Amino acid sequence: MAALRTVLYLFVYPGILFLFVYSTFCEWFDRKVYARLQNRMGPTHTGRFGLLQPIADFFKLMSKEDVVPEAADKGFFNALPAFGLAVVSTAALLLPVWNFDLAAPGWTSFQGDIIVMLYLLSLPTLILFLAAWSSTNLFSTIGGARVLTMLFGYEVPLFLAVLSPAVLAGSWRLAEIAAFYQAKPLLLLVNILGFLVAVVAVQAKLERCPFDIPDAETEIVGGTFTEYSGKKLALFRLAFDIEMVVASGLLAAVFLGGFPGGPLLGFVWFVLKTLFIIFLLSLIRALTSRIRIDQVISLSWKVLAPLAIVQLLASILLKGFMS
Amino acid sequence: MSFEIPIGPQHPALKEPISLRMTVEGEVITGVDIRLGYNHRGVEKVAEEKNWTQNIYLTERICGICSHSHATCFVQGVEKLMELAPPKRGLYIRYLVSELERIHSHLLWLGVAGHEAGFDSFFMYTWRDREIVMDLLEMISGNRVHYAINTIGGVRRDLDEGQRAKILEGVATLRKRSEYYFRIGANEPSFVARIAGVGMLSKEQAIALCATGPVAKASGVGRDVRKEDPYAVYDELDFAVCTADTCDVLGRVVVRVMELLESYKMIEQMVRNLPAGDIACKAPRKAKPGETVSRYEAPRGENIHYIKSNGSDKPERLKVRAPTLGNYPATVEMLRGCFIADIPLIFAAIDPCICCAERAVTLVDARNGAEAIVRMSELRRRALERAPKAPLKGNAVWPL
Numbered sequence: 001m002a003a004l005r006t007v008l009y010l011f012v013y014p015g016i017l018f019l020f021v022y023s024t025f026c027e028w029f030d031r032k033v034y035a036r037l038q039n040r041m042g043p044t045h046t047g048r049f050g051l052l053q054p055i056a057d058f059f060k061l062m063s064k065e066d067v068v069p070e071a072a073d074k075g076f077f078n079a080l081p082a083f084g085l086a087v088v089s090t091a092a093l094l095l096p097v098w099n100f101d102l103a104a105p106g107w108t109s110f111q112g113d114i115i116v117m118l119y120l121l122s123l124p125t126l127i128l129f130l131a132a133w134s135s136t137n138l139f140s141t142i143g144g145a146r147v148l149t150m151l152f153g154y155e156v157p158l159f160l161a162v163l164s165p166a167v168l169a170g171s172w173r174l175a176e177i178a179a180f181y182q183a184k185p186l187l188l189l190v191n192i193l194g195f196l197v198a199v200v201a202v203q204a205k206l207e208r209c210p211f212d213i214p215d216a217e218t219e220i221v222g223g224t225f226t227e228y229s230g231k232k233l234a235l236f237r238l239a240f241d242i243e244m245v246v247a248s249g250l251l252a253a254v255f256l257g258g259f260p261g262g263p264l265l266g267f268v269w270f271v272l273k274t275l276f277i278i279f280l281l282s283l284i285r286a287l288t289s290r291i292r293i294d295q296v297i298s299l300s301w302k303v304l305a306p307l308a309i310v311q312l313l314a315s316i317l318l319k320g321f322m323s
Numbered sequence: 324m325s326f327e328i329p330i331g332p333q334h335p336a337l338k339e340p341i342s343l344r345m346t347v348e349g350e351v352i353t354g355v356d357i358r359l360g361y362n363h364r365g366v367e368k369v370a371e372e373k374n375w376t377q378n379i380y381l382t383e384r385i386c387g388i389c390s391h392s393h394a395t396c397f398v399q400g401v402e403k404l405m406e407l408a409p410p411k412r413g414l415y416i417r418y419l420v421s422e423l424e425r426i427h428s429h430l431l432w433l434g435v436a437g438h439e440a441g442f443d444s445f446f447m448y449t450w451r452d453r454e455i456v457m458d459l460l461e462m463i464s465g466n467r468v469h470y471a472i473n474t475i476g477g478v479r480r481d482l483d484e485g486q487r488a489k490i491l492e493g494v495a496t497l498r499k500r501s502e503y504y505f506r507i508g509a510n511e512p513s514f515v516a517r518i519a520g521v522g523m524l525s526k527e528q529a530i531a532l533c534a535t536g537p538v539a540k541a542s543g544v545g546r547d548v549r550k551e552d553p554y555a556v557y558d559e560l561d562f563a564v565c566t567a568d569t570c571d572v573l574g575r576v577v578v579r580v581m582e583l584l585e586s587y588k589m590i591e592q593m594v595r596n597l598p599a600g601d602i603a604c605k606a607p608r609k610a611k612p613g614e615t616v617s618r619y620e621a622p623r624g625e626n627i628h629y630i631k632s633n634g635s636d637k638p639e640r641l642k643v644r645a646p647t648l649g650n651y652p653a654t655v656e657m658l659r660g661c662f663i664a665d666i667p668l669i670f671a672a673i674d675p676c677i678c679c680a681e682r683a684v685t686l687v688d689a690r691n692g693a694e695a696i697v698r699m700s701e702l703r704r705r706a707l708e709r710a711p712k713a714p715l716k717g718n719a720v721w722p723l
Contacts, residue, residue: 038447138328142663209441210513218336218439218667289514290441292664293350 014098019089022271023241024054029275030244030282037286054241058234066230073134080134081228081235084127088242091120095249096175097259097270105173112172117250118159121205124243125151128214128224131236135227143223146214146293150204153300154211158201160308161194164315165254174250178258188257190318194311195255197304199277202247203284204296206240210288211296248277325353328663332361336439336667339677343670347663355658357651360685362678370641375401375475375610378638382628383469385643386679388431390469391424392621393628393643393679398473399554400617400630404610405475413477413602414555419490419593420463420472422586426497427456428622429579429586432674433504436576439667440517445507452500459493462486477603487594498587505580509573518572522657522669525570534653535646536624537582538673540566541574548620559596560589575672609636621646623674645679 009015028043028051035042043050068077093099093108094117100109125147132144166172168187169180181188204211215223225233252258252273259266259273291299325348332340340361346354366385370378378401383394395417402409409417430453437445457467464470464480472478482490508514524534529542539546547564549557565581567574612634619626624646631640650673657669686695 038444039451040447138326142328209443212441213664216441216664218441219664221335286444288442289437289445289511289517291513291516292662294662295516 009093009099014092014095016089019092019242019245020238023238023245024058025051026245026248026274026278027054027241030278030285033279033282034286037283058238061234061237062231064230066232067227069135069137069227071136072227073136076130076134077227078232080127080131081232081239084124084131084239085235085242087120087123087127088239088246091117091246092242092249094120094174095246095270096178096253097249097266098263100175102175102179109175110173114162114166114172114174114177114250114254117174117246118162121243121247121250122151122155124239125205131228132214132224137226139220139222139226140224142220143214143226147207147224149293150207150211150213150296153297154201154204154304157197157300157304157308158205160305160312161197161201162250162254164194164308164312165191167312168315168319170319174253175258178253178260181257182260185257187318188255190314191255191311193307193314195251197308197311198251198255199280200284200304201300202251202277203281204300205247206244206281208281209285210291212290213293213296216290244278244281245274248274248281251277330666330670336670337677339675341675341677343658343666345658345663345666350662350664352658352661352663352666355655357655359651359677359681360683361681363681363684364678367641367643367682370638372637374608374636375606375638378641379473379475380469380471382641382643383471383473386645386676387468388428388676389424389621389623389626389679391420391473392619392626393645394471394473395421396617396619396621396626396628397630397641398475399619400615400628401475401610402606403615403617404613404630404632405607406611407476407604407606409477409604410601411556411598412481412600413604415593415597416463416478416480416482416602417473418556419482419590420460420470420478422590422593423456423460423463423490424470425586425622426583426590427453427460428674429583430456432579432622432671433508433576435671436518436572436668437514439671440514442511442514442517445504445514448500449504452497455493455497459490462489474603475606477601479603481602482594482597487597490594491591494587494590498584501580501583501587505577505584508576508580515573518576518668519569521572521661521665522672523570524653524657526568528656529570529653532652532656533649534624535649536621536674537575537578538624538650538653540564540578542570543568546625548618548625552618554618556593560592562589572668572672609634623647623676624649643679643682645676647673647676648680648682650675651680 011017032042043053046052046056068074094113096109099106105111129144129147132140132147166177168190169177171177171180207214215225225236228236249270256273259269261269325346328345328347330343330345331337332342342358342361344356344358345352366381370381373381379394379398382397383390385393430449434446434449437443437449460470461467463482463486464472472480524538524542526543529539529544534542535546543566545564545566548554550564562585565578565585567577610632612632614629614631617628617630626646627644629642630638633639654670654673658666661669686697688695
């Protein structure tokens with residue numbers, strides 16, 4: 001029975017099947033919001049309101065020809081998309097929406113899971129770099145170099161911003177952080193600055209406009225994905241969709257008070273709060289133009305990092321004051 | 324580490340084939356080499372075999388976006404050769420279409436600039452509004468792209484009262500929208516951060532390298548054929564030459580939006596003061612022997628046609644200098660010292676129309692770099708000689 005439950009947990013809910021459906025829904029939502037902001041319709045044709053369009057896109061890509069360049073490092077090139085998908089799906093299991101017990105930490109909810117989560121969200125970036133590097137294309141190589149350069153920019157502000165609410169809550173466990181803020185909702189207002197920094201950093205992590213520099217099509221063609229096609233590209237795109245869900249779930253758990261009310265109501269909160277954050281991300285995407293890589297670095301270190309440090313200091317001082 | 328990256332002949336930032344070989348150090352460009360000739364169509368040679376009227380439709384097809392510019396430039400020259408004086412009403416309608424075309428071209432360019440900078444919302448908005456002017460052009464001429472409204476001695480279609488009202492209405496909407504784009508283009512922080520100080524071209528360089536059109540105007544060189552050598556109706560219109568002194572891509576955006584506003588002004592004047600009378604006069608079949616140069620301010624800059632006649636019904640020689648060709652030397656200077664990320668923006672900022680500028684092909688030996696002039700018969704002989712030995716022949720049959 002326990003084995004069956006584990007299998008269901010990994011493959012159906014909240015495992016790969018649920019993540020697939022929900023992340024494609026989020027992609028549809030993102031595309032629709034983006035399109036409406038640009039005075040377009042967005043997907044309308046496949047399914048009601050075009051809801052099935054991302055799924056159709058996924059299966060279309062899966063059925064396309066899969067080309068591996070001769071000069072590529074074949075092992076890496078083939079394995080990395082699946083690896084990337086596995087990493088972000090694992091991160092999704094750690095969200096405090098499903099399978100957590102506040103009193104008894106288990107293997108999906110434990111002290112320090114916020115750190116593991118941040119680590120698992122950093123891995124896709126490295127995977128992307130390796131994918132770009134192993135495809136040996138000139139445009140991919142430049143894209144890969146840009147991926148890493150950006151990583152050095154946004155990663156520190158993101159960590160500082162996400163960890164400061166944890167400092168205030170006095171716990172490294174996502175479920176406990178969320179429970180702390182559910183008990184004292186007013187304290188959420190303290191973290192607004194950190195929330196804004198984190199939203200911008202997540203936008204950079206997901207490589208969306210204005211940070212879509214590693215795959216800027218007008219500059220370096222497909223960037224990191226230039227040589228990827230067919231199934232592998234489909235898996236990468238799915239991995240990005242899931243990463244968007246996980247990252248917005250993380251922000252919702254840390255900054256928006258988590259998902260109170262048990263499995264069912266908690267799930268409704270999860271959908272509402274992640275969609276809210278994805279809406280913010282789409283808003284940024286529609287309202288800005290792509291900036292240059294040097295501007296990303298100076299933005300991260302001159303604006304985001306100091307703001308995140310201010311947030312951290314505020315949390316530490318408030319914590320001292322409260323105790 | 325210095326390496327070469329190829330931009331083109333096929334590249335998503337380029338809508339037409341051209342090869343830019345960039346030598347880059349990290350992200351900084353140290354050298355640029357432009358190679359043309361991927362889209363040579365032999366237009367000038369074809370023109371020698373068609374009569375004056377047929378050539379209007381040929382020159383119209385030199386460019387897809389400034390089609391009217393080339394046709395008008397040609398027609399102006401032919402009218403000068405034939406010593407024709409087209410009626411005023413015809414001229415007003417002809418240059419009304421010119422200004423509408425400038426609007427459509429500049430709106431298109433604004434969208435492309437937004438897209439190159441990764442600002443897709445700007446792209447979607449400007450292209451939505453471009454539909455308004457495209458519809459107006461369709462209403463006037465029956466076509467969205469190749470208007471075919473010119474004829475030697477005037478135009479082919481008249482304007483009625485309802486059409487005039489619709490033009491004024493469309494222009495009023497566009498003016499409101501353009502003012503909004505002006506605010507966005509000059510104020511949106513991430514967009515301005517991307518285009519300010521990029522692709523610098525000083526005033527001296529712009530003059531020395533013969534830059535034309537908005538590129539020169541953005542460097543403070545107020546050169547405009549409509550003002551300095553006013554042809555046809557332009558001396559009766561009240562308009563200003565728009566310049567900027569920032570010398571960068573931002574300046575080129577600003578100049579183009581300001582030109583849009585000037586064009587709206589001109590269109591309103593032309594529609595309101597449209598004189599009565601005929602729209603065309605009868606043109607002779609042949610032109611007197613002689614030669615002429617016709618200048619025209621196209622949306623992209625100064626367009627020059629040289630036409631030579633030998634007294635028959637066909638031109639002896641037609642030479643086209645598209646504005647893009649005049650801007651290539653300046654582009655090389657603008658690109659040097661910039662980032663890879665800026666290549667598409669800087670290149671797009673000259674509003675390149677690549678196949679319009681393709682006037683020649685050079686035959687270069689790939690092994691030793693020697694240039695050669697070869698006759699068509701020789702090329703044909705070589706092709707026939709090579710065909711049996713072509714390595715791909717065995718693969719031409721697809722396996723089942």
